Amino acid sequence: MRIALFGYGKMGQMIEQIALSRGHEIVAKIDENTNQIDFTTMDVAIDFSMPEAAFGNITKCLNHNIPIICGTTGWLDKYNEAIELCNSKKGAFIYASNFSLGVNIFFELNNYLAKMMKNLPEYKVSLEEIHHTQKLDAPSGTAITLAEGVIANSEYNEWKLEDDSDGALSITSKRIGNTPGTHTLLYENEVDSIEIKHTAHNREGFALGAVTAAEWIIGKRGVFSMRDVLNLG
């Protein structure tokens, strides 16, 4: 498979390693200084760039009929526009806030736990994410997906960053050293607490998931998720 990388930072470089080890070719490494992109050389594009760049990169790929896998977080105000464009162009697109197998299992566990806790209002939920100090967005995309999972399966209506006013689900964001990504859901009352936690030990799981998604999407049309790729649903 001929892969173009949009963004060649920490994730782009890890994806290159994994892609090469699986017999793929990296045909382009694109950043904000790239003037011309030859879309004829690529079978699929993978974007791990920056919040302000992702939507533009997705648009370019869909306009050139290139399937696009996007892991960049912090641009979701434009997600519906990306879906509309993908559908109108009959393209192929996957966004995931987290591509790792472990986190996608954790998302399922989170939904299941939220459903069980729905009728137990004595437990208050809180959500914490910890990432490295270079991370630009807060809360993390993964924390937002987890919060949306709780909201869809409980009486909570909204999440807020470090604010539980009006009964909102509060997300705490911490930036510590080189932490690859740790997410914790805590249900707590006066007598006990229940905690579920996912800890990424490095970036390999994210990169492997993104390359797996790129392999999976070839020949497909539509908007998909990691649930489709991993056959979780």
Ligand SMILES: NC(=O)C1=CN([C@@H]2O[C@H](COP(=O)(O)OP(=O)(O)OC[C@H]3O[C@@H](n4cnc5c(N)ncnc54)[C@H](OP(=O)(O)O)[C@@H]3O)[C@@H](O)[C@H]2O)C=CC1
């Ligand atoms: N979904 C998932 O599983 C995961 C998602 N992420 C997300 O991926 C994104 C990237 O993370 P990470 O690799 O750690 O970040 P880095 O900052 O290490 O890399 C981002 C790269 O994007 C480049 N860039 C800037 N503008 C553009 C542009 N217009 N087009 C293409 N590339 C551009 C930057 O170049 P320069 O430095 O020259 O500006 C930089 O090299 C973040 O949003 C992060 O949250 C991260 C891990 C897992």
Ligand SMILES: O=C(O)C1=N[C@H](C(=O)O)C[C@H](O)C1
């Ligand atoms: O920026 C990161 O590093 C990560 N970003 C993603 C997010 O915002 O959830 C995924 C992972 O946690 C690492």
